Amino acid sequence: MNATIQKPLTAEAAANGAPILEMRGISQVFPGVRALDGVSIALYPGQVTALIGENGAGKSTLVKILTGIYRPTEGEILIDGKPVRFATAQGAVDHGVTAIHQETVLFDELTVAENIFLGHAPRGRFGRIDWGQMKARAADLLASLEAPIDPDIRLKDLSIAQRHLVAIARALSIEARIVIMDEPTAALSRKEIDDLFRIVENLKASGKAVLFISHKFDEVYEIAENFVVFRDGRSVGAGRLKETPQDAIVRLMVGRDVKDAFPKIAVTPGAPVLEVKRYTHPTEFRDISFTLHKGEILGVYGLIGAGRSELAQALFGITRPSGGSLALEGRDVTIASPRDAIAAGIVYVPEERGRHGLALPMPIYQNMTLPSLARTSRQGFLRASEEFALARTYAERLDLRAAALSVPVGTLSGGNQQKVVIGKWLATKPKVIILDEPTKGIDIGSKAAVHGFISELAAEGLSIIMISSELPEVLGMADRVMVMKEGLMAGLFDRDGLTPETLVRAATGNA
């Protein structure tokens, strides 16, 4: 916590002239979570500012505030020194702010010209849309980007790089002065990235301020002048990239005292439980091999899109692999459906617990026993008493707070819903449990409780695969860490002597 360099923004401002846009002391609070905590950021005309941070640092929340999707709980936004409020997304557009997202949010079924001018089409007499002018202006904009795209074709027929160009043309069409690029290069080839960067240089030359969000340090150094680092919803450092070595930024991203905060119980991993050999999915990952031992916590680290959740879903039978094999306690098994996985003793606690985890209208006890119905029923008849008994066991164990086990899960708080999801999977008495981002969306206090619980489970002999994007969590909890990058294994590391820098380098491929 101590090694953060918090440069005062005013000093920076002196070096850069007046910022177009400034955010001061912005906080965003969701029920139970503080996603942003007093962050400040300034964007200058003709300059690119890189926003850097781990997954979950609060970058996208900031983007949503800037584009008028969230209204910040605290703090103010100034444009040209005047405070503004974005009541709606259109409000942000009216103030000249536009965003180009990772997965561009445009309309597949509309034409390029319609996408560019949606909401502000040139009007003719009686307010009718002037199609001729719209197409001509779209063609002009695309030409200025040196993008050979026909304004009449539908968006769905374009490549991702071309869609980015359309999004940029849209940004230009509304005469945006502030352009946010949220991981624009994630799905682009090197050549497409070069083309994109040339356009960014043009944007700079025309005096626009660009906020560039990326994981990739080489790109950041290539295109940006300034940087801001976010960690756990706070801005922990800002400055000029020219004067800042990459190591310093990695330290800012990660920088905290890690291991001691985690109540990991020392466990000597036992016999192999799950052996994964050259597991391969048609599109998402390839040649993943590892062995998970009894009582072991295997951390899986990587960037978003590295294929970690996809691997978990394949191990759980949601998708089917195209190659490789699994052995559970020495016996080969085939997992073709979640039912197979549950029967074999592999369970998966998904990342999106609301969407994938619970049927909200159903009572707590029915949610808890849903994967265990074979055990709580007899001769094809459900037995409510057995179900309540099973649910009560895990409700007590997890300290679930609810008026009664018969109330709908939807009436519980987020933390208690999470307990129902975990209880539901523990009740199947699994051998292997896959936890996908187990502490995502939980406040710091509850995180410690979840970590303590995971540790206890491992001590009881459960084998755990813990997918996590949070370095301290991975470093503090895991006995070994597998790093995935673009669907491949980028390394398998032992706990001893493992540094955050090693993991970040393996995951980003920056040796």
Add this chain to the structure above:
Amino acid sequence: MARFLKRRETLLFLIIALMVAGFATRAAGFASPDNLGRIFNDTAILIILALAQMVVILTKAIDLSVAANLAFTGMAIAMVNAAFPAVPLPVLVLAAIAIGAALGAINGFLVWRLEIPPIVVTLGTLTIYRGMAFVLSGGAWVNAHQMTPTFLDVPRSVVLGLPVLSWCAIAVVVFIAALLRYSPFGRAAYAAGGNPVAAVYAGINVGRTRYLAFVLSGALAGLSSYLWVSRYAVAYVDIANGFELDSVAACVIGGVAIAGGVGTVVGTVLGALFLGVIKNALPVIGISPFTQMAISGSVIILAVLFNARRERTRGRIILRDRAAAPRSQELAA
């Protein structure tokens, strides 16, 4: 107690009781046990079809073909009865259930295996099944005099104070209630509608659950077909035309969520009885059938409005989730 009063079923029951009391002031004898029994008997087929519909809706689907299924199956067994009077009644009833179930299985198969949206599938089969009834009969009617006395009399015969038709509805109510409460299929139906993704993650085959719901719905439509043809003593292509909408309406009034996963047998039965009481009462107090239709329609919209308001309290939690969901995407960035 407060929770009991707040329950929709209680409220619906009180409304029906008030309605009956109100109509009784205008038409003497409306609230007499005899007349109430008659109303129940009149509503028996709607109760059966509404329960069939409810099971399908619970799984986040809809079956618009129930009435067309009834028309085709009813025509088929009426023609068999007319042509081969020797075929015993139990065989005919079982055949009706089997034919209905087969038609339901076609719906289910299209929804499960070809992944066509249920509303499209059953809108299509609605037309097809009624068309088949026409092809089968050549547009001809099967009239009372062509049917055997047993075929016509059994649903009317009174056992323990109630006609067999009423007992059929009661049996179906008990069967569906038990099925939903005690069978893994029932639980799977609620889970499949409540959150299909979570159901898949819990090892439930959502497609198969929907398929079974359609088969059940078809089988009940088949059973209803015999009851209908026998009760009205006639079979022709257009019988029960539009009845599928009544079955959906009964569900909606009874608190079944069109989005799936929410609904009770008691609620649906009360929803059907509500429609039955209105249908029986309005002519008694001298209101024309057209006004009747307008009143029924208004009630349905009110019920949906009521549902929507109730959903909103739950919606808050969903909204909270949604506040967390973009956050999860943010964590992803």
